[in-house]
Amino acid sequence: MMADALKVALAGLGTVGGGVIRLLDENRDLIARRAGRPIEVVAVSARDRSKDRGLDLSQLAWVDDTTQLAHADADVVVELVGGADGPALALARATLAAGKGFVTANKAMLAHHGLELGAAAEQAGVPLKFEAAVAGGIPVIKGLREGAAANAIGRVTGILNGTCNFILSRMEAESRDFADVLAEAQALGFAEADPSFDIDGVDAAHKLSILASIAFGTRPAFPNVQVSGIRHVLAADIAEAAALGYRVRLVGVAEAGAGGLFQRVHAHLVPADHPLAHVTGATNAVVAEGNYVGRLLFQGAGAGAGPTASAVVADLIDIARGEFGTAFAMPVDALAAAEPADSGERRGRAYLRFAVADRVGVLAEIAAAMRDAGVSIESLIQRGANPGGDVLVAIVTHEGPERCVASALERLRGSQSLTGEPLWMHILG
Structure with a gap:
């Protein structure tokens, strides 16, 4: 006999939210077999109740206040509202405090508040899952x-x-x-x-x-x-x-x-x-x-209704199976508080592009700034004048510390020879 359904409350009925409902309906039997139990959306919340979304929502409970979705008769809340703070964060906090699982596609909220939410999920002993937050449908x-x-x-x-x-x-x-x-x-x-x-x-x-x-x-x-x-x-x-x-x-x-x-x-x-x-x-x-x-x-x-909905439902299947661990692969207390690395000490090659005035001495000025900053030039390419009269100069550097390139660009700051901000692109090693 199959276990009782996993009941889901869904916040946000945009492209992805609609995709989740359609996916759960279209693959209903397959999902139930893989999860060991049915997965059913039982309550929803969105900004506009009257909007025609091409979905049959008549059998679902409608909650006007998104935050109150945390108290719906559901096991898991799915948040597809977006935003680092506001209703999304309020819903996440309320859901975890209510002892319910939380699934989100909200990368901004996780980037800013993931540590807090991960700790709250651990304390409540419930899942916090977010496969859809990074790279859409890619697991x-x-x-x-x-x-x-x-x-x-x-x-x-x-x-x-x-x-x-x-x-x-x-x-x-x-x-x-x-x-x-x-x-x-x-x-x-x-x-x-x-x-x-x-x-x-x-x-x-x-x-x-x-x-x-x-x-x-x-x-x-x-x-x-x-x-x-x-x-x-x-x-x-x-x-x-x-x-x-x-x-x-x-x-x-x-x-x-x-x-x-x-x-x-x-x-x-x-x-x-x-x-x-x-x-x-x-x-x-x-x-x-x-x-x-x-x-x-x-x-x-990496985005779109189908791929993102696929990732959301994959998280729901894990929860239905009872297969979930800590949000960030280890307990929050075990996560290291790493200091930011000094990028100036990183070694690599760079592509630098300058828009310069078409006059004698400009290349020598750029080359001198590179030399004085300790940047070794591998190649220098100058293209003809653009319609605006300036010239594009591209430099590829030999490998060296990034702080040297930064120093060279600082030496050229304010130069009358440059007609625009230089572009610095790193060469992937």
């Missing part, structure tokens, strides 16, 4: 927390934002500039009307801080992620990178070592033979390097 959280649990993870590298990857790969394929492709991404629904969280790297940084915590056994440390986005990348940069054997991608990198926890989201030049170089469109990918398992590649759809 990277489960892969790191369970499949690679025996390994010391040395490094996690990933393309964690589909909007940025869509824009960069379209710029690459069609030699188009950023603003043009961003407008197309917005028209296609890949980018929000206000795309700042995506294109400035914040969304990817939220996800990276969660991955770093699970991979390295450290406390989530979003404030320590060094973040920059892609809005200043030109089609000319992408063409230059291609000529050098690279592709431009927004990459998150996290490493833990004796010097502390390093976390960065930044546009990188990725070697053409690296797995991340071949990730195009709105796809996400994560590479994790374990000391026994070697390199693991997780790749797939």
Whole structure:
């Protein structure tokens, strides 16, 4: 005889929330067999009760105050409202305090409040699960927390934002500039009307801080992620990178070592033979390097109704089976409070692009700043004048400390020879 149904209360009936209800209905029998019991949505809450969502909600209890969903007749609450604070956080706290399991796709809330919520879940003895919060339908959280649990993870590298990857790969394929492709991404629904969280790297940084915590056994440390986005990348940069054997991608990198926890989201030049170089469109990918398992590649759809709903329901199946552990792969008290690593001591190669006035002596000024800062130049490329009269100069450095590159750029700050801010992209090692 099959056990009683796992009763679910669902906050948020947008694209993903609707996808969860449809998935649970369409795969009902299969899910029940895999979970050992049915999974049923019994209560919902959303902003607009009267909106036609193409769903039959007549048999479900409707709760107007989202926070009160924590007190519905349900075993688990699923939060798909979004936002680091506000109703989502209030619902998370109320649900865990009520001794109920909590499933969320909310990376911002976890990046800012994950430690608090993880501790509350442990104290209540209930699950806190969030597979859908990082990389959509890709089971990277489960892969790191369970499949690679025996390994010391040395490094996690990933393309964690589909909007940025869509824009960069379209710029690459069609030699188009950023603003043009961003407008197309917005028209296609890949980018929000206000795309700042995506294109400035914040969304990817939220996800990276969660991955770093699970991979390295450290406390989530979003404030320590060094973040920059892609809005200043030109089609000319992408063409230059291609000529050098690279592709431009927004990459998150996290490493833990004796010097502390390093976390960065930044546009990188990725070697053409690296797995991340071949990730195009709105796809996400994560590479994790374990000391026994070697390199693991997780790749797939990083957003959208189907993939994200798939991850949410996978968490519900685990809960229905009674299979869940601590939120961040170990008890909160065991998570290390790692100091942020000094990026200046990191060694690597860099791509630097300058927009400069078309006059004699400019290249010598740039070269002198590099020399005085201890930066060794591997190659220097100057392209012809743009319609505005300036010239693009690209430099690839030899390997060296990042603090030297930062010093060189500081020496050039305010130079009358530069007609815009330099662009610094790291070359992925």
